[in-house]
Amino acid sequence: MSELNLAQALNDALDVALAADDRVVLLGEDVGVTGGVFRVTDGLHERHGGRVIDTPVAESGIVGAAFGMAIAGLRPVAELQFLGFAYPAFDQIVSHVGRIRNRSNHRFTAPLVIRIPFGGGIGAAEHHSESSEAIFAHTPGIKVVAPATPADAKGLLLSAIADPDPVVFLEPIRVYRAIKEEVPAGHYTVPIGEARVVREGADVTLVSYGAMLRDAGRAADTLEADGVSVELIDLRTLSPMDHATIVGSARKTGRVVAVVESHRSASLASEIAAVVQEQALYSLLAPVERVTGWDTVVPLKRTEHHYIPSPARIVTAARRTLAG
């Protein structure tokens, strides 16, 4: 057990996986000698040599080659540097990775992990702050995971590497170094497909994931200071989504606010709202609220804060549900 930030916890997970299984291979641009743009693979090249591979900058090539490796029996973990750079690889993900099990009726499978930093909030350049996770969650045949904390990040990544199906593993850029917590040493897993109830409450449910979970937590603090009892749910897995936990909470509190950083239309917040109205409509005391980014390109540093939902916006939306 040691205090690690999210980047260090992921590094630890990769180290554990590489040490435990010769089939695990890391590949991506700068993952080797440099240790990755966010240093998630720092030191792994020295410790695991030829299984940590620096590649040309070619996202389709990285994912396509990892896909071939996975079919041949390896357990590749591909890194793409930013979600905004993942679009060239999207063709491989949607046209091949997500389909091979179906296309071959289970004869061929591609158990690979595609790690991609996502979200903004660090004042990065254009294309570096994307939060387009919904397009991956919309893609059949892959799983999409987005941890919010260091301990979850390690356990979920080890689950993803062991998973028999391909996993797109989204890492919240804003959280990489923002928080530290106790992370168990060695191998452990956090199950894919299970949301976590971060705190229990009775009046309103906040559902979030990734970097937004911390803002939702801050909003919950504000609301609780006013005597509102908040239930906070961390989705952790975006696809398949844990409907039971969301719906169970909606039935209990009668009020739901979905908090995501991504563009508003057709986002995971839209999906959360749909699931809640399908399965908990008669428990609802107010319409489901969505707190989201906007249907705009993510603004650059000086105005980015107008895009990313603030705790104040979350509080306002929660209060609207409470007023009803």
Added chain:
Amino acid sequence: MEVLRILDVDGSLIGDSPVDLDEARRLFAAMVTARVYDRKGSALQRQGRLATYAQFEGQEAAQIGSVAALRPDDWLVGTYRDAAAMWMHGYPWEALLLGRMGDERGGAPPAGVNVLPPSITVGGHMIHAVGLGWAERMKGSDRIALTLFGDGATSEGDFHEAMNFAAVYSTPTVFVCQNNGWAISMSRGRQTASETIAQKADAYGMAGVLVDGNDIFAVLTAARTAVQRARAGEGPTLIEALTYRIGPHTTTDDAGRYRSDEDVDAWRKKDPIDRLRAHLRSAGGWDEAWEGAIEQSASTEIEAAVAQAEGLEPFPADAMFDRMYAKPPGSLEAQRRLQGDEPG
């Protein structure tokens, strides 16, 4: 770039044959069998028994010759037009037919047959062959991967990424471009301004070979050299096989809109089967009855495969949910239950 040719258009040998007479007869039988399948495929499509079908007539030497250089445990990654190659490498006719009938079981060759289901997208599959061969080398195996694609695929970005990765990491990959002149209606001249596709290998730092793709001896010779190089750790090779698709792009395409009958006729005179037949005849290894028997036996075998594929019950309504993941997640199981809303 010089074109490698061993068997001339009239069937005379102008180089060293890579095979003895028995093996040449086996290759001939394979090409004839593949053509029987191809013609049946078109006929079945016209009868509405297959969905869209992509003919490969004229490309038998390019496909059979490439695959004849492989070991049975090597990988093959091809496209919708590569049924002859896939069959030659162990993919059953029944599975190929099932795929065209619109049944996912067609994508599942038997265990031990290392052939991926055909790629329908153009170009994306070449990089998979790079990954497959690369993984084999990392596992300590000497299996290699061969990938087939058309001239149109060389216009795709993934062609570049696959070639570049293969050369940079010296992966055991053999790239076989069946330059069949057309990508649907777009001629080879509209795909690239390069004089040849084979010369592109130079830019990536790998071997490039231009062969007469209707000469099975030339294709086999080039493929054998490439496979040996790959297996020996000497890196990838790009082979450009100059050939021609005699039929349209698929059964939904009208090739008469964009190319002339004279062109097609000129290429028919270079037919790969005619060429090997002429050679075998002069070597005393061919007679009409023998070819008739091959055709007859191929026809029987393929008809049996058609019957088997058509006799297979379609998947039940909800089986699509079973193939997406190793274990369908709860949200998908919920959708399976909703699927039950569909009346009978």
